[in-house]
C-alpha cells in the first residue's frame with residue numbers, strides 16, 4: 001500500500017493518512033478512457049444485462065450528450081469527461097465472505113472499519129470498490145423475512161420484474177445531465193426491498209470506495225419500502241488523495257409506500273479532489289415518512305439536493321443537512337420538498353459551516369402544487385462562518401400554488417464568536433478544541449438524530465475538518 | 472500571611488481598542504484570602520478580570536501580572552486556566568448544542584490529559600476521567616448547589632435564567648478547583664435564596680487552597696462571603712483599600728468621597 005503525496009491538497013491533513021491512501025491498481029478490467037456508445041455497450045455486455053437495460057443505457061448516453069451543463073451551483077466547467085475511466089472492475093465477482101475479498105481491498109475496508117462495524121451494529125453491509133460491489137451480505141434473519149439487500153447489479157439479475165417496475169421511475173434519465181450520465185454507465189450501488197410490515201431496526205450500510213486515479217464512480221441505488229415497513233440505510237464513502245480530479249455521480253431512487261418509513265443517512269467524506277454530483281429523490285405515499293440525513297464533509301464540489309415528493313395525504317418529508325467546507329471546497333447542499341397532495345408536512349434543517357475560504361451553502365426548494373391544501377412546511381437554515389475568508393450562500397426557493405398552507409422559513413448566519421472561544425478557553429480548553437466544540441454544538445440538533453456510532457463518527461470527522469483551524 | 476501571594480498585579484496598564492482603561496493598577500491576592508473589589512460602573516473591574524484571564528481583546532500596555540511567581544502575560548486563556556486561575560463571568564456566554572456535562576468533562580479532561588507541553592507539541596494521550604466517576608462527581612457538586620439533575624443535559628448557558636448562569640459558573644469553579652478565582656458580579660441578578668446558595672458554594676470552596684477576588688457592587692454578598700480586604704477601584708486604579716468595614720462605609724456614603732482620592736488605609 002502506498003500513499004500519495006498530500007501537498008496538492010494540503011488541508012484536512014489527517015485525511016490523507018486516515019483515508020487518503022490507495023492500493024496498487026489490481027482491477028480485472030478497466031474500460032478505455034473516455035465515454036463512447038461502445039464503452040457503454042461493453043459495460044452492459046460484461047454485466048450480462050438484459051437487452052432493455054442495454055438500450056436504456058445507450059438512450060441515456062444520447063440524453064447526456066445533448067443536455068447542457070448546469071450553469072448554477074458550483075463550477076463544473078473543469079470536469080473533463082474525456083479523461084475519466086467510466087468502468088473499473090476490481091474483482092471477478094462479489095462475495096459474501098470477507099475472506100474471499102482480495103487482500104489489499106480487504107485491508108482497505110479493515111482500515112476503514114467496515115467489517116468491524118458490520119459485526120457490531122449493522123444488519124447488512126455492501127462494500128463497493130471502484131465500479132463494483134466486492135462484498136455484500138445481509139443478516140440471515142432479515143433474509144428469512146423477505147428483505148432483499150443486494151448490489152444493484154444483483155438486484156437486476158435476481159429480481160428483474162420488481163427491479164424493472166421501479167427503476168428509473170423516480171428519476172428518469174432525462175432529469176438532469178448527471179442523472180443521464182449515471183443511467184448510461186451505472187454500476188454497483190444497492191437494491192433494497194423491505195416487505196410489508198417488516199421493520200429493519202438495525203441499519204443497513206453501504207460503503208463506497210474509489211481507488212483508481214482519474215475514475216468515475218456511478219453507483220445506482222433503488223430502495224422500495226413496502227406498506228408499513230421501515231428501513232434505515234446508511235452510506236459512507238472515502239477516496240485517495242490524488243492530484244487530479246475524480247468524479248462521483250450517483251442516482252438514488254426511493255419509494256416509500258403507505259405507512260412506511262425510510263431513513264437514508266449519508267456521511268460523505270470524499271477526498272478534496274472528488275466532484276460529487278448526486279441526484280437523490282424519494283416518493284412518499286399515504287402516511288409514509290421519508291427522512292434524508294445528509295452530511296457532506298468531503299469532496300471538491302458537492303451539488304446534492306435530496307428531495308421528497310409527498311404523493312398522498314399524510315406523507316411527511318424531512319431533510320437534515322450538514323455541509324462543511326474547508327479550503328478549496330464548495331458544498332452546494334440543501335434539499336427539496338414537493339407537496340403533491342393535501343395534508344402533507346415537511347421539514348428542512350440545514351447547517352452549513354465554512355472555514356479557510358471554503359464555501360458552503362443551502363439551496364432548497366419548497367413546492368406546493370395546486371390542490372395540495374393544508375400543507376405545512378418548515379425550513380431552518382443556519383450558517384456558521386469560522387473566519388472572514390469563508391463564504392456562505394442561502395438560496396431558498398418557494399413555489400407555492402395554494403393559499404391554505406403554512407410555510408415557515410428561518411435563516412441565520414453567524415460567525416464563530418471570540419467571546420465563545422474565550423469562554424471555553426478560560427476553562428482550560430485549547431483554542432482548537434474550543435472551536436471544534438462550538439461547531440459540534442452547532443450541528444448537534446442534527447447529529448443527535450443519528451445512531452450513536454454515526455454521531456461519534458460525525459463528530460470525529462468534524463474534528464478532522466477542524467484540525468489547526470483557528471489562528 | 473508571610474508567603475508570597477499567588478497573584479501579584481503590579482502597576483498594570485490595559486487598553487481596549489486604543490483606549491486606556493486600567494491606569495497603573497496594583498493588587499495582590501494570596502491563597503486563603505478573600506478580597507472584595509468594588510467601584511463605580513465603568514471603572515474597569517471587568518477589564519481587570521478579563522485581562523487576568525487573558526482575553527485577547529485587552530491589550531496590556533504596561534506593568535506585570537505574576538501568577539505563582541511567573542509572568543503569565545504571554546499565556547493564553549486556556550493555559551492560565553490550567554495553571555489554576557479562574558474567572559466567573561459577569562455575562563456567561565451561551566454555547567448552543569454543547570451540553571453542560573460534555574463541556575465540564577472536556578474542561579476537566581483538558582487538565583488531566585494535557586499537562587503543559589513546553590511548546591514541543593507532543594501531547595501525552597492519557598485517558599481522561601471515567602464517565603461513571605465524572606457523573607458521580609458532577610451529581611454531587613450539583614446537589615451542593617441545589618441544581619436540578621436535568622441541568623447537566625441542557626446546552627451551556629443557552630436559555631439559562633440569570634440565576635442559573637451564575638450557579639453554573641460556581642459549578643464550574645467547584646469542578647475545576649482553581650487556586651485563585653475572580654468572581655465578576657456573581658451576585659448580580661440573584662434572588663435572596665440563590666445568593667445564599669451561591670455564597671454557600673463559594674464558602675465551601677474557600678479555604679487555605681483558594682484565593683478569591685469578589686467583584687461586586689453590593690455589601691449584601693459580603694454578609695455571606697466575608698472578605699479579608701476590600702478595595703475600591705476608581706478610574707482604572709485602586710483608590711482605597713481597607714478592611715471589611717470599608718464596604719459598609721461605601722454603602723452609606725457612595726463613591727464620591729473616594730473619587731476625591733482620599734486614602735483610608737495604605738494597601
Ligand SMILES: Nc1ncnc2c1ncn2[C@@H]1O[C@H](COP(=O)(O)OP(=O)(O)OP(=O)(O)O)[C@@H](O)[C@H]1O
Pocket residue numbers: 487488492510511512513514515516517518519528561
Ligand atoms: N470590549 C470592550 N470594548 C470597548 N470598550 C470596553 C470593552 N471592555 C470595556 N470597555 C470600556 O472600558 C471601561 C471599563 O469597563 P468595565 O466593563 O471594565 O467596567 P466595570 O467596572 O466592570 O463596570 P460595571 O460595574 O458596569 O460592570 C468602560 O468604559 C467600557 O466601555
Ligand SMILES: [Mg+2]
Pocket residue numbers: 516517518561655656
Ligand atoms: Mg463589570
